[in-house]
Amino acid sequence: METLAAARAGDEAAFDALVAPHRHELMAYCYRVLGSPEDAEDALQETLLAAWRGLAGFEQRSSLRTWLYRIACHCCLRLAEKRPKRLVSWDHGPARAPGDDLGEPVPGAAWVEPWPDPADSADPAATYERREGVELAYVAALQHLPARQRSALILRDVLAFSAAEVADLLDSTTASVNSALQRARSTLDGRPFTDEGRARPLDEEARELVDRFAAAFERADVPALVRLLSDDVRFTMPPLPAWFEGRDDVAGFLSRRVFATAWRVRPLSCNGRPAIACYQENEGRFPLSALLVPGLHHGRIRWIASFIDPDFLARLGLPDEV
Secondary structure, eight states: OHHHHHHHTTOHHHHHHHHHHHHHHHHHHHHHHHSOHHHHHHHHHHHHHHHHHHGGGOOSSSOHHHHHHHHHHHHHHHHHHHSOOEEOHHHHSOOOOTTSOOOOOOTTOEEOOOOBOOGGGOSHHHHHHTTOOOOHHHHHHHTTSOHHHHHHHIIIIISOOOHHHHHHHTTOOHHHHHHHHHHHHHHHHTSTTOOOSSOOOOOHHHHHHHHHHHHHHHHTOHHHHHTTEEEEEEEEOTTSOOEEESHHHHHHHHHHTGGGSOEEEEEEEETTEEEEEEEEOBTTBOBEEEEEEEEEETTEEEEEEEEOOHHHHHTTOOOSBO
8 A cells, every 4th residue: 555655665645645534533532531522632742643653553453544543542542641630510410490699710610612613514414424423411421431442432332343343442341341332332322311322413393493492482481482391401501600491591591691681692512413693782793602412302302401601602613702
């Protein structure tokens, strides 16, 4: 293979061409394991650097893809040991009432964050076809597993490696992998708001649901929003600790606090699903103030995941205001 030979000879352009078909799926794997696009990017860069340095040792006994996944697995495991566990709001504390104080941003907490889809994959159906998408609820649930269980589950259940292949990638045994998978699946079965790991294409009814939610949010039409919510809906907004549970409390919070000012919304895509960039009125201007990721379940919105950390919003590459 000429490209491989050139890369081994030190041709960086050839190496980039060699790994380009695998970059995005490796990034998706790292994100699933680490729960943060920023951490995933660090793991991806470490993976590619290790691959560049170790390319001479690639003996082609497996595919290049499998060899890269082996490196990525160990990079992610090392990072997972160093970084704090990623949380969602209900892991941090109990739900609050609409009139309660929202609290101060939690210092040092590492929150599960959404992954904005690349500009060339804004269509969730296209993302599904490449089997790269994964819903935020599933990524959040994964963070409750030990890192090795998390990695094994993703490799086996999402990426469809065999148990023997997973054992090889993780320097383990097939028996150990099967045991880890059994424990991981049992843990996830007991987690709330867990959706299946492989993304599914949205049907037209689901797309329309998100569109109606965005339009009602911009109109501050609380009754219209309430009709779209499940009874057990949750509203979260890290890095603030406050979150709300149930249709009545979520509606109360929206009425009292969120819609005290006007909003403008713009559609985008995160985790292979529709999301909404929200711009809040401030002295006649509309700066970027939140990213909303609606979680759907049986034709209703079950989780309104709102992300308001200015540092996170600045990394999205969205217009600062509209």
